[in-house]
Amino acid sequence: MDLLAVACLSLAGCLVSYMLRWVLEWRSQRCYMLHYECYKGRDEMKLNTGKCAEVVQRNKNLGLEEYRFLLRTMVSSGIGEETYGPRNVLEGREENPTLPDALSEMDDIIFSTTDNLFRRTGVSPSEIDILVLNVSLFAPAPSLASRVINRYKMRDDIKCYNLSGLGCSASVISIDLVQRLFKTCKNSLALVVSTETMGPHWYCGKNRSMMLSNCLFRAGGSSVLLTNDPRRKNKAIMRLKTVVRAHVGSDDDAYSCCIQMEDKEGYQGFLLTKYLKNAAAKALTKNLQVLLPKVLPMKELLRYAIVRSLKKKTKGESSGGGIGLNLKTGLQHFCIHPGGRAIIEGAGKSLGLNEYDIEPSRNALHRFGNTSSGGLWYVLGYMEAKKRLRKGDKLLMISMGAGFESNNCVWDIMKDLDDENVWTDSIQRYPEAAKVPNPFKEKFDWINDETLSSVRIA
Incomplete structure (x- = not known):
């Protein structure tokens, strides 16, 4: 057997081994x-x-x-x-x-x-x-x-x-x-x-x-x-597609922007500082830098790289707000943690989302408040109650919490979802892309x- 044949067999063996390892890894995940x-x-x-x-x-x-x-x-x-x-x-x-x-x-x-x-x-x-x-x-x-x-x-x-x-x-x-x-x-x-x-x-x-x-x-x-x-x-x-976690707790301001403590009189509570918004933006940016290349099509990533490069040449640096990527080329739904109105609107703006996209989070906050780690699932329930979720769609969950950290994941929807849930008796009071009444403002x-x-x- 000549050297070329040996090389071909060796290459084929490596490819088979790689594919087998990839399949086993995929199955394990x-x-x-x-x-x-x-x-x-x-x-x-x-x-x-x-x-x-x-x-x-x-x-x-x-x-x-x-x-x-x-x-x-x-x-x-x-x-x-x-x-x-x-x-x-x-x-x-x-x-x-x-x-x-x-x-x-x-x-x-x-x-x-x-x-x-x-x-x-x-x-x-x-x-x-x-x-x-x-x-x-x-x-x-x-x-x-x-x-x-x-x-x-x-x-x-x-x-x-x-x-x-x-x-x-x-x-x-x-x-x-x-x-x-x-x-x-x-x-x-x-x-x-x-x-x-x-x-x-x-x-x-x-x-x-x-x-x-x-x-x-x-x-x-x-x-x-x-x-x-x-x-x-x-x-x-x-089906879970990917999970990415980012932690910026090494930054003292980020670490202490959302922290349990006692005040000067000894009353225990949870401190939320003005740096919270900056910490959330920093953690979310670091997270998306890793997550988005895994879920967006190569065409969109190339477009973004070219546009960003041209902007740097003409203006010396990239300009404009937001991340510059069109997330909707690879994602259809966005579950933003309903932590507060400023968090929801800030995340929506930086991601280039419209009112329809942030409506589920905004209304989950209105109906159930900030329920901490359970909040994302109320947002998901709103989407299901509105019959938005269809087989083949991809959904991004964006969560942020004390630490400070941003932990996000992407799901593949495997069937049309329209089961009854906690929203069943109130969903009709939340019209599509419309602002709901503010009873506290009225009173x-x-x-x-x-x-x-x-x-x-x-």
């Missing part, structure tokens, strides 16, 4: 979503304008200026009056929360969503191989994940993970963890539970930067069922300095 469930509170848990005013007036630490600031923040928050509050706050016990209060709040959210998930999918708790539960601000012993295992009497060989301190983007981190575990856990089922405890962390002081969390954060959460079992592929609604925007004093005394 399979991650399908079977279903998801979002929490929906009872009507008596709704924080309407009247109850919000009562809660605010109970805070005797507020002076006239703080009271006015809080009302203005509520008016401009983008929050509606059907969001859900924790029981101890609604009952006037926000200054003295108890451990049973926190556990009761978690039980209601976690078990209602997992009960519904098991019922709708037909999966038994005993079939779960991996459990990942994330709650940032509450870490009792035994862990909340252990509480789930005890409630459902799950198997003793289950792989259990209880995550804390990861903020609003913990749900995507949990999905990334599951995908990595799937590489060594074949034909498995994973349950991801994402929520946050509001009751024990209601801020009762007068620091303006810490009062913001009371205006935005609300009770909520989600449970998601994932699998890498090819036998369940036909039942899946979405509080008329307040001026003179009337404010009398309202505060009353």
Whole structure:
């Protein structure tokens, strides 16, 4: 056999080996979503304008200026009056929360969503191989994940993970963890539970930067069922395409822009600083630099590179706002974390999205508030309720959270989605690409300095 033949056989062997390794790696990274469930509170848990005013007036630490600031923040928050509050706050016990209060709040959210998930999918708790539960601000012993295992009497060989301190983007981190575990856990089922405890962390002081969390954060959460079992592929609604995580916590301003702390009077709360917007932009930019080349077509990437190069030659540097890429060449839907009106609008502008694209996030914030790590799934539920999600579409989830970090993922939609969900009884009140009424503006925007004093005394 001559040298050419040997070389050809060697090359062919290398190609076969490479393709086999690629196929095996691809198979090991399979991650399908079977279903998801979002929490929906009872009507008596709704924080309407009247109850919000009562809660605010109970805070005797507020002076006239703080009271006015809080009302203005509520008016401009983008929050509606059907969001859900924790029981101890609604009952006037926000200054003295108890451990049973926190556990009761978690039980209601976690078990209602997992009960519904098991019922709708037909999966038994005993079939779960991996459990990942994330709650940032509450870490009792035994862990909340252990509480789930005890409630459902799950198997003793289950792989259990209880995550804390990861903020609003913990749900995507949990999905990334599951995908990595799937590489060594074949034909498995994973349950991801994402929520946050509001009751024990209601801020009762007068620091303006810490009062913001009371205006935005609300009770909520989600449970998601994932699998890498090819036998369940036909039942899946979405397939995970890629996950990218970026962390800018080495920057002191970014690290401290969203942080749990005590104020000067000893009141515990969550501080949100003015640097939050810059930190979010920095983390999101670093994330998209890695993620977008994986999901956008080569034609769009080449167009962007050429245009950017020409701009540098003619103007010395790239100009204009936004990232310059047309995301809609490879993505059809955008789940932006409903953390606040400024975050949603800022992300939409930088990504070149229009009102239709950010409508689901804007309305999820209005209807359910900022539900921390569970927020993305309310946005997804809105899209499904509006019958936007069709087989073959690609969906980008954009999450940002304390650290500061941006954790994003892309899903391939495997079937048309139109199941009933938490939006079923309210979706008709949210018309396409239209601004919904602001009840706080209607009821509080008329307040001026003179009337404010009398309202505060009353």
